[in-house]
Amino acid sequence: MSSIENKVNEVVWAHGIAHAAKIEQRMGKPSFEAYTNIATQQTTIRYNPAFALSKAARRFAAGKNVQAPLETCIRDVTSHECGHIPNSKRRACPGTVDDHEAHFYEPIAQVLGKAGKLAAVDAVSNMAEDLIDNTLLAQGAHAGLSLFYADVAESIGWQPAYEAYMRMQLYAWGDSLDHKLLTPHMAKNPEITKAAQSFIRWMERSSGKGRRMGGQEVAAYFADKSNWGDIASAFTQAILPLVPKQLDIPRCGFGKRMEKEMRDPSTRERLARKRYGQGQAAPSWMDRVESLDAVYSSLARQIDVRVEEPRKATSLPLVPFQHEPFDPEEHALSRVDFRRPMVVPEAETPFGIPGFSFGVPRHYIEKPMMVKKGMTSFPEFKCGYLDCSGSMREGIPNPEERGSTIFIPWGDQSKYHYTCRTWYGIVEYLARQGILPNVHITLGVFSSSSAVRHGLEEAKQQLFSPQFGITAMDREAMDELFGSGKSVFFTVSDGDIGNWSDVKKEFIARANGHYYFHIQLGPHTRMTEDLKRAGLPVYTVKSGTDFEQLAIDLTSRAYQSYIDQSLELRR
Secondary structure, three states: OOOHHHHHHHHHHHOOOOOOOOEEEEOOOOEEEEOOOOOOOOOOEEEOOOOOOOHHHHHHHHHHOOOOOOHHHHHHHHHHHHHOOOOOOOOOOOOOOOHHHHHHHHHHHHHHEEEEEEHHHHHHHHEEOOOOHHHHHHHOOOOHHHHHHHHHHOOOOOOOHHHHHOOOHHHHOOHHHHHHHHHHHHHOOOHHHHHHHHHOOOOOOHHOOOOOOOOOHHHHHHHHHHHHHHHHHHHHHHHHHHOOOOOOOOOOOHHHHHHHHOOOHHHHHHHHHHHHHOEEEEOOOOOHHHHHHHHHHHHHHOOOOOOOOOOOOOOOOOOEEEEEOOOOOOEEEEEEEEEEEOOOOOOOOOOOOEEEEEEEEEEEOOOOOOEOOOOOOOHHHHHEEEOEHHHEEEEEEEEOOEEEEOOOOOOOOOOHHHHHHHHHHHHHHHHHHHHHHHHOOOEEEEEEOEEEEOOHHHHHHHHHOOOOOOOOOOHHHHHHHHHHHHHHEEEEEEOOOOOHHHHHHHHHHHHOOOOEEEEEEEOOOOHEEEEEEEEOOOEEEHHHHHHHHHHOOOOOOOHHHHHHHHHHHHH
8 A cells, every 4th residue: 555545544444434445646737636425425625746736835835844745735625525524633624415405495495596506506605614614623733724725826827706715614614825826816806805814704793702702703603513514604795796606616425425415316306205294494505396296296105005917918018216326436337328318417427528427227017007009098197276376275175274285385284295295296106117118108288268288297387387277167278178189187176166067078078988087075066067078087086095095996996997998809
């Protein structure tokens, strides 16, 4: 093992981390890179063996009694990485993905989102976490930190937001020699000075000191996890005028890995579900559709969805979904889906094109439906939510109890909530049955205005944009819904359709050509009576759970009926 490897692993093991680090050489500037695998907690250190000090850095090194500048930088860069993950030496910041989201990502997203700068959330989160991590590290020898930042300044410079961050660092842990080395790299920009001073003054007030703080006092304040959310928010507010909509700054490898983790669909869904389960608002870093989709997808998986195997079998192809960028350290090349190009934040990628990679499926539909060979199409699934009136926001069974609206805008005990759960439950049934890739999905909404959306993603957009107006059918929308071939089609209502008398004959005549049923949330209406007289299936329910289970069962029967008929014809 080389001297460099020994130095690095001494630091790793001193932090109580069991995984030995990987050491690699690189060319170019900046001279150092470091990455920490969040899952394995293994750190990779990359360094330029030709690293050399400038004249100012040599004076700094002499003043700090640094005999081996390269090893000193590598030691402190390694310690910085160790400080991001759970370790036995000092407070980890952030420590876990969950703490990253709760204490930094979410409060920072709240500030940036209001300013239209949400795209900068990963870069700003990285700076806030590094500010804390470096301050805790710098309670001991820290010359390598200053040499590292000087190397960055000399090779690629500091952007205004990054310079403000550097001024805050010097306040938090810099001594006179650190100031002398790094201050010449700072611009004489009053806006940058104002941003740094704004955060420093806030910190002095918030900590209760009300005066200039010493390094140990700042470290004690930063080490208190209960302060992190406020620190992240105040830090972002301070540098906000300096943050462009797209902020590209030099970031430690942990920050890049955390950004990758926060873009992972399964991580995003899990964190959204966690916030919902804890009674918190939807994540500020997600749009409305994504956050609601995460929660309803999770709720659908909790519904008792029964899947029947048909009588004759060959399987449909397995369908990959939820792709992540190819990582040669984690994925075999044979798993790459070259039909799924992906944009990634990394400048260096396995395919040699900056910012470009291919996806690897995280999951597959693992339980395909067994059907006769050649049976690869199924009836379209259509749902016409006829009623998006204001009453759909009422609770079921108790109209007065619509539930919490903190995360779910219409209330998580409302009729519309169970309508969304039902729709997702049916999609879950189609996925478990293995036929979702072969079923076209259409959603029709009749309210103050009508809309028909085709495809799974478009349907979600419509589902999560209810008007809650009056209820009336539109003939053009009816034509679009009924116009194609035979489909599984159901409607939902909790009251009268305003123009039912004008459209009932046409509606009933056309519904007879489909696998159709209607679910009524509450007492019968003119529409349900007319449907029953015409021999069309009508069901009434009094609870949300009855609603979703009934709709899934009826959909299952409709598709099974189609399968049975198809198999019978092909004998």
